[in-house]
Amino acid sequence: MDFPRGRAGCKEELRPPSCPFCGGPQWWDGWRLVKRQGTLSLSGGLRWALGLYRRRARCFNLVCDCRSSTIYEAQGYPHRWFTTAVIVSAVAELLAIDGATLASVAKHWECHPRTLGRWMAWISCLVEVAVLFKACWLHDPSGMPPPVYKPRRKDLDSSRPEMGSWKARAVLVGSLVLLFAWLARLHRDKGIPLEEGPGLGAILRRQFDLYRLVSLLTKSSPGMQIDVLWTGG
Numbered sequence: 001m002d003f004p005r006g007r008a009g010c011k012e013e014l015r016p017p018s019c020p021f022c023g024g025p026q027w028w029d030g031w032r033l034v035k036r037q038g039t040l041s042l043s044g045g046l047r048w049a050l051g052l053y054r055r056r057a058r059c060f061n062l063v064c065d066c067r068s069s070t071i072y073e074a075q076g077y078p079h080r081w082f083t084t085a086v087i088v089s090a091v092a093e094l095l096a097i098d099g100a101t102l103a104s105v106a107k108h109w110e111c112h113p114r115t116l117g118r119w120m121a122w123i124s125c126l127v128e129v130a131v132l133f134k135a136c137w138l139h140d141p142s143g144m145p146p147p148v149y150k151p152r153r154k155d156l157d158s159s160r161p162e163m164g165s166w167k168a169r170a171v172l173v174g175s176l177v178l179l180f181a182w183l184a185r186l187h188r189d190k191g192i193p194l195e196e197g198p199g200l201g202a203i204l205r206r207q208f209d210l211y212r213l214v215s216l217l218t219k220s221s222p223g224m225q226i227d228v229l230w231t232g233g
């Protein structure tokens with residue numbers, strides 16, 4: 001979603017959300033152009049959104065560390081060309097389709113194979129499966145065991161040894177994606193507001209909104225805050 005351009009800071013506009021650092025009031029502080037962003041279309045394919053503008057806000061509090069911050073739309077995430085919905089869709093395709101390779105899936109999603117490989121590595125390091133599994137199981141009122149991903153790609157059962165390590169990574173990444181989706185559903189069932197879209201993106205976005213922690217692709221991600229995994233009481 002992009003915002004129409006207008007006179008930032010004019011009186012008629014609604015106030016920006018409160019300051020992410022001190023919780024105080026803010027005023028509008030201009031715009032930031034996002035040249036292009038890969039988003040998920042309604043049909044589930046890739047759609048390039050061009051020339052998005054994101055609004056910026058500045059805190060009233062002169063002693064607050066927050067000088068000026070960007071306000072991200074749903075599924076917008078800092079330092080990303082592709083939304084988390086695209087990332088999850090591409091990774092799911094790689095994990096589920098027989099014969100899919102980094103190159104073939106990357107071509108479909110118009111990214112570099114190395115980027116797709118980074119998405120896999122990034123997801124695998126976000127949080128330990130056991131920690132996420134426990135959070136899901138503890139807080140699910142149904143008592144249902146949370147899901148574990150079982151790869152169905154027949155080519156992963158080949159005798160080639162490299163396929164064994166690939167399968168282990170597929171189980172890890174697939175399980176994390178499923179568990180994030182499970183946990184996001186528990187949050188939504190409890191009425192805890194999360195952005196729309198895949199659970200992984202929604203939980204990461206919640207962590208960003210609460211702590212301004214960003215999980216970058218090219219550096220190790222900050223540890224997941226336990227109270228982000230569950231805050232539903």
Ligand SMILES: [Zn+2]
Pocket residue numbers: 019020021022023024059060061064065066
């Ligand atoms: Zn502030």
